[in-house]
Amino acid sequence: MDTLKDKVTIFAPASVSNVGPGFDILGFALEGMGDTITLCTREDSAYIIEAIGADLPTDPERNVATVAIRSFCKEIGYKGGFTIRIEKNFTPGSGLGSSASSAVGAVFAANELLQTGYSKEELISYALDGEELASGNRHADNVAPCMLGGFVAVKSCDPFDGFQVAYPEDxxxxxxxxxxxxxxxxxxxxxxxxxxxxxxxxxxxxxxxxxxxxxxxxxxxxxxxxxxxxxxxxxxxxxxxxxxxxxxxxxxxxxxxxxxxxxxxxxxxxxxxxxxxxxxxxxxxxxxxxxxxxxxxxxxxxxxxxxxxxx
CATH class of the missing domain: 3.30.70.890 (GHMP kinase, C-terminal domain)
Known part of the structure; x- marks a missing residue:
């Protein structure tokens, strides 16, 4: 068995949702804008949040990133804690999927750190648990493109059903x-x-x-x-x-x-x-x-x- 990592740093891009007629359906991911998240395991069971670039909740019950991680860890039976550092280079409330970037990034980082082997598609439902905290409903047209990249059309959220849409390279x-x-x-x-x-x-x-x-x-x-x-x-x-x-x-x-x-x-x-x-x-x-x-x-x-x- 591979030795488990104790730290990982990931990037989760900002995204555009409600693309034209694709209300709650179609979104795409952006380059050069998003969350850089560093996740570290802890010897205790605490969740410690450090935020840079935005005023984010430090209460794990009110932060979309830790809500998403806890959902994922409950599923896999992991009871350890984490220190999560969230660095934002764009503003929450911009209409560019800030909460989705944090939720996606956190779950993706946990999957990599704990080497659980879930696919990106399988991780989307846990990220949606965090997104739901921020928006009040489960919509994946930011979460899915942030996780998968490119244009993504969403057919349903529970379970996630969607597909990537080809687009011109230029x-x-x-x-x-x-x-x-x-x-x-x-x-x-x-x-x-x-x-x-x-x-x-x-x-x-x-x-x-x-x-x-x-x-x-x-x-x-x-x-x-x-x-x-x-x-x-x-x-x-x-x-x-x-x-x-x-x-x-x-x-x-x-x-x-x-x-x-x-x-x-x-x-x-x-x-x-x-x-x-x-x-x-x-x-x-x-x-x-x-x-x-x-x-x-x-x-x-x-x-x-x-x-x-x-x-």
Whole structure:
């Protein structure tokens, strides 16, 4: 038997969820943004949390990472404790899957540290236990792409059933994150509880078109299908200058634009070779004129998901 490790460091990427028509269904992972988590075993049964870059709960019952680990350890019968160091390079509440990054990273690290041999797909349900603490419901369109990488479509959460969606290698995304506070509960409360048959049909058609466009590198299809008739018309009202930012992206030959998660972040697809320098400056100026700080992140699609960064 291999000697058990006593420490592991992993990276769990940020992610975009609710991709266009894929409300609670489709998400993708980002490059260069996420959680770096170091997990160490302890001789006692305590869970000690160290947070860097964000004000996170240090109570193991209130932190998504330790809730996820405890769920996993209960399943495998491990009763030891951990010290977990969570280093965030993006802000919770951004609409970029902060809680999913912590929950996924923690469970993935525990699996590696304890050498339990679970597949990434098998780990998703335990990460969802942590995500549920943060969001109040079990939705995997951040957790699944964070864990698996790439684009992931989710059919169900319990048990997890989903699949990775092929995408063009020359696709990139611009993340626009204005310093606006949007509570997920508020973003959900403004949505209608019932939708018309025509809207349901249009949403399903857009989802089919988006999957087809991604898998065949049909950028016209992607752009025409990256439309949400169920949530975006309501949620965009919570994001200042949403329409103006969308127009700026369209003027720069965007391949579709929409809200990331419940906001306030937005995303826009482009081809890798497109120079976005002027667009970035225009968006920053737009928000600066309104007295709002805005962060921008340009990224290719992260096809790896959660991974070890040192051994």
């Amino acid at each position: 696709l990139k995304v611009l993340i626009i994150f204005p310093d606006i506070v949007i509570k997920t509960a508020e973003a959900r409360s403004i949505l209608p509880t019932e939708v018309s048959m025509s809207d349901a049909i249009q949403q399903a058609a857009n989802m089919a078109g988006l999957i087809n466009g991604l898998t065949t590198a049909n950028y016209i299809m992607v752009k025409n299908s990256l439309k949400d008739v169920l949530a975006q018309p309501y949620r965009k009202k919570l994001i200042q200058a949403y329409d103006e930012v969308e127009r700026l992206c369209e003027d720069s030959e965007s391949i579709g634009f929409n809200i990331s998660g419940s906001g306030p972040s937005m995303f826009s697809f482009f081809k890798k070779e497109q120079d976005l320098t002027q667009l970035r400056e225009s968006i920053k100026e737009l928000y600066s004129d309104r007295g709002i700080n805005c962060r921008l992140h340009e990224s290719v699609i992260n096809g790896r998901g959660a991974e070890i960064v040192n051994d």
